[in-house]
Amino acid sequence: LAKTTQPISMDSYEGQEVNITCSHNNIATNDYITWYQQFPSQGPRFIIQGYKTKVTNEVASLFIPADRKSSTLSLPRVSLSDTAVYYCLVGAGSARQLTFGSGTQLTVLP
Amino acid sequence: DSGVTQTPKHLITATGQRVTLRCSPRSGDLSVYWYQQSLDQGLQFLIQYYNGEERAKGNILERFSAQQFPDLHSELNLSSLELGDSALYFCASSPRGTASTDTQYFGPGTRLTVL
Numbered sequence: 001l002a003k004t005t006q007p008i009s010m011d012s013y014e015g016q017e018v019n020i021t022c023s024h025n026n027i028a029t030n031d032y033i034t035w036y037q038q039f040p041s042q043g044p045r046f047i048i049q050g051y052k053t054k055v056t057n058e059v060a061s062l063f064i065p066a067d068r069k070s071s072t073l074s075l076p077r078v079s080l081s082d083t084a085v086y087y088c089l090v091g092a093g094s095a096r097q098l099t100f101g102s103g104t105q106l107t108v109l110p
Numbered sequence: 111d112s113g114v115t116q117t118p119k120h121l122i123t124a125t126g127q128r129v130t131l132r133c134s135p136r137s138g139d140l141s142v143y144w145y146q147q148s149l150d151q152g153l154q155f156l157i158q159y160y161n162g163e164e165r166a167k168g169n170i171l172e173r174f175s176a177q178q179f180p181d182l183h184s185e186l187n188l189s190s191l192e193l194g195d196s197a198l199y200f201c202a203s204s205p206r207g208t209a210s211t212d213t214q215y216f217g218p219g220t221r222l223t224v225l
Contacts, residue, residue, distance in 0.1 A: 043216025091210040094166045100153035
């Protein structure tokens with residue numbers, strides 16, 4: 001069961017790029033890395049998923065080094081509305097293996 | 111809007127009582143997941159169903175049970191409620207049964223308050 005470690009909180013300013021790194025030292029060969037975003041009192045929302053190298057979609061990029069022991073979620077030019085908790089999940093197959101953990105509270109300041 | 115609906119939105123009840131939370135997945139999704147989120151425990155996976163069958167079980171108490179019906183909606187039953195059961199309960203759905211690669215679409219949640 002891959003355990004993840006993320007910073008508890010991060011602050012940024014509007015318009016900046018934000019990088020949130022997740023450590024997962026014991027990631028297994030068939031594990032995928034998935035990031036979710038959660039606003040207060042709302043359900044988490046899928047942001048991005050990857051297995052290796054780099055994945056980009058319309059809202060974020062995910063960078064995964066060759067050893068896959070960490071991953072970095074990159075949010076370009078954040079706005080106040082990006083203030084939320086960001087969760088890194090690592091696992092393969094069973095939902096039992098996916099733990100949301102405490103996540104990273106990102107606060108975007110004006 | 112994720113397409114996942116949950117009812118009721120809020121529920122207030124007393125200790126010892128029993129409640130039922132309902133979830134309707136997105137159209138076409140076969141898998142339903144239940145999560146509990148409390149202030150001190152974070153988001154905890156409870157149980158997953160896939161096409162009517164239990165697929166995975168997490169930290170679900172024996173006082174809690176769930177099922178997925180032929181029309182794919184799901185219900186989470188909580189009995190002998192305790193103060194500590196007060197939490198947000200989320201339902202999520204995904205197209206298939208592979209939690210790690212499927213995107214999970216979360217509903218708005220049911221806020222349960224046990225007095």
